[in-house]
Amino acid sequence: MxxxxxxxxxxxxxxxEVSPEEASAVGAVPPGYAQFTFAAYIDNWDYSYYQYPLRYYINTYYWNANQPGPIFFFCGGSAPIETFISTTGYIDYLAQQMQAIVVYAEHRYFGGSLPFGNKTYAPYNMKYLSPHQALADWAYLITNLKAIYQNVPVIAWGGGYGGMLSAWMRMTYSNLIDGAIASSAPVLYFNGTxxxxxxxxxxxxxxxxxxxxxxxxxxxxxxxxxxxxxxxxxxxxxxxxxxxxxxxxxxxxxxxxxxxxxxxxxxxxxxxxxxxxxxxxxxxxxxxxxxxxxxxxxxxxxxxxxxxxxxxxxxxxxxxxxxxxxxxxxxxxxxxxxxxxxxxxxxxxxxxxxxxxxxxxxxxxxxxxxxxxxxxxxxxxxxGRTPQINYASQWYGASNNPAQTWQYASNIVFSNGGLDPWQVGCITKSFGTSVVAFVAKGAAFMMDLRLPNAADPSDLAAARATEKTAIQYWLNG
CATH class of the missing domain: 1.20.120.980 (Serine carboxypeptidase S28, SKS domain)
Structure with a gap:
């Protein structure tokens, strides 16, 4: 029942899942971030269709045009994007060290990125809500950003559902995404897997x-x-x-x-x-x-x-x-x-x-x-519809034999917490040297993306070091 x-x-x-009011309560957007909107297609497979304002925040404070660092691109999940900015401090922490631009992009249909305004959640308007439409939004946005910022490399980040999206972003748009950090990302949490x-x-x-x-x-x-x-x-x-x-x-x-x-x-x-x-x-x-x-x-x-x-x-x-x-x-x-x-x-x-x-x-x-x-x-x-139970396998290759899919992927780090129940559907073992996975003992959900804390378990420092080393390798060889 x-x-x-x-x-x-x-x-x-x-x-x-939080409200805008709760997003504000979680913590204000840190200094240095500016909010913009990008004209995204409501249907990325029908370019004649209407557009809507997709929200994103950008911080260029650490970036040096003479020695340009990468773009760290955070894939938002099912909440206002401010929520993620205020709870994932490690991305800013690392951006300062690597002179990176940081972009937090909102997911369509969440927060203020509403394709049909106050009619967005009418059942007949919901058919444009999907991971592949969200990824396509961001592909257009990233293309625009790369044109502005010297075509620098882009590293996708995400946690939970956003972690799934960051991995799928690298797999789908490898021409735009040089690598992905996928935290607590249950890409295997589907039927039969x-x-x-x-x-x-x-x-x-x-x-x-x-x-x-x-x-x-x-x-x-x-x-x-x-x-x-x-x-x-x-x-x-x-x-x-x-x-x-x-x-x-x-x-x-x-x-x-x-x-x-x-x-x-x-x-x-x-x-x-x-x-x-x-x-x-x-x-x-x-x-x-x-x-x-x-x-x-x-x-x-x-x-x-x-x-x-x-x-x-x-x-x-x-x-x-x-x-x-x-x-x-x-x-x-x-x-x-x-x-x-x-x-x-x-x-x-x-x-x-x-x-x-x-x-x-x-x-x-x-x-x-x-x-x-x-x-x-x-x-x-x-x-008025039923789930497409094979969606992940059809679009991204989720399988009860992960090697069939992930042996063809590259430049992804799957980070997992030893205390996080989502790990039962996550990639926890590496596939070669290009798809790296680890489980940080004593760490909880998306903990590696949080600002380092003196109370962190010892494994978490090593996990973050792995992520940093992987990014440096993707950027420099």
């Missing part, structure tokens, strides 16, 4: 690693909630216990609480940094450890003790500052930013058919088998 909602909430973390249950099993293992008893408490909370779906006599108490902003009046409202919880425990795994962070919401250092601490001394057989504790644990993610007066279970990720949610929902229903599932023997989230038929039905109801 909850399959598509479940997939949407879990997969949204791949694109840092990855075990649908692996992601949630990995999340569960991370909680067990910080507190062995923690997954059992979380699992019991999901069991208790499942028993309440049709027990309307307990809806008022559920509403009070979870302090929901909206009434709990229907079984669907109980399902929203379930999804609210799963999203929090999943995203805390992704952003399990050893220092305080503010990627989507403000988080403490080591949020998994903090969340699990709320189960200390709780009687696992006491329903309401467990549910109160699991609410407090989830609020380490949603409300660590204590500023929210209620739990927004209806729309937990975007606080009303309907547009970005619609865009990501459409991608999941078209080109990015991520197979998520959960089985009770390996996951604290209980039994929620991956069900393509249910997802197809949900997508048809939402968008």
């Amino acid at each position: 909850w399959s598509f909602i479940l997939n949407f909430l879990v997969a949204s973390s791949l694109g840092l 990855v075990d649908p249950n692996a992601f949630n099993a990995f999340v569960t293992s991370q909680y067990a690693s910080v507190a062995p008893e923690c997954p059992a408490y979380i699992a019991s909370a999901f069991d208790y909630l499942e028993s309440f779906y049709l027990n309307t006599t307990e809806y008022t108490r559920l509403q009070d216990t979870f302090e929901t902003c909206n009434p709990v009046a229907e079984p669907e409202d109980v399902g929203l609480i379930v999804n609210w919880l799963q999203n929090s425990f999943t995203d805390m795994t992704l952003y399990n940094y050893p220092y305080p962070s503010n990627t989507i919401f403000p988080l403490p250092a080591n949020p998994l450890t903090v969340a699990c601490s709320y189960f200390n001394g709780v009687d696992i057989t006491n329903v309401w003790e467990v549910l109160t504790a699991v609410r407090n644990a989830a609020n380490v993610y949603y409300n660590y500052t204590g500023l929210n007066s209620c739990s927004n279970t209806y729309n937990p990720l975007s606080n009303g930013n309907f547009g970005n949610q619609q865009g990501w929902s459409y991608l999941l229903c078209s080109s990015l058919n991520f197979p998520f599932g959960s089985i009770k023997t390996t996951s604290m989230f209980g039994d929620e088998p991956f069900d393509q038929v249910a997802i197809n039905n949900d997508c048809f109801t939402l968008w």
Whole structure:
């Protein structure tokens, strides 16, 4: 019943799904950046069609026209581009050393890059939202930038969905892109390539690693909630216990609480940094450890003790500052930013058919088998279409035998965090000397792209050194 909602909430973390207001809260755009728009074709395969303003930011502060460095081109994901500028400080850090121009390009249909203005998310206007259309936008933009800046080399960067795009950008437009850094990029997370249950099993293992008893408490909370779906006599108490902003009046409202919880425990795994962070919401250092601490001394057989504790644990993610007066279970990720949610929902229903599932023997989230038929039905109801399940293999070559695809690629570094559950669908082994992959132990989602921090695990410094060395090799031989 909850399959598509479940997939949407879990997969949204791949694109840092936040609203413009939250993007501003994450951090202001650093000094030196100027915002511009580029006239991009709505349909890059029909040049007579209309154009729209694609937003991008550029920083030329470190660049020296007499000794020109490269362009570092960041491929935006499913959020306003400001979000990525303020949370990927390593690119600026390295640009200063390499005298690079830095460009952050927004993804069509997200942030302010809306092809049809306030009608962008009408179902009949959504057909132009796809990875290949976004890559073509950027190919035109890069061509324009190279004409201005002495035809310098271009290095693509990206993380999560943007990391997938940076790798695909190098594969598709090798005439424009000299190399790509693809962080936490699950280019193999498609049907027939990855075990649908692996992601949630990995999340569960991370909680067990910080507190062995923690997954059992979380699992019991999901069991208790499942028993309440049709027990309307307990809806008022559920509403009070979870302090929901909206009434709990229907079984669907109980399902929203379930999804609210799963999203929090999943995203805390992704952003399990050893220092305080503010990627989507403000988080403490080591949020998994903090969340699990709320189960200390709780009687696992006491329903309401467990549910109160699991609410407090989830609020380490949603409300660590204590500023929210209620739990927004209806729309937990975007606080009303309907547009970005619609865009990501459409991608999941078209080109990015991520197979998520959960089985009770390996996951604290209980039994929620991956069900393509249910997802197809949900997508048809939402968008009047079903996912193109072979999209990645047809366009970019995703395969259950990665060597068949990646032996022909070149100049890509796939960086992965040892704590990041997305690694189950990522390239984690190198293919020759031209497609390099590594897993940095102790690092979480996209952590290598963040500004270096004294609390970073030791492997992360080596990971960043690998990226720098690869870029120098691509540029200089």
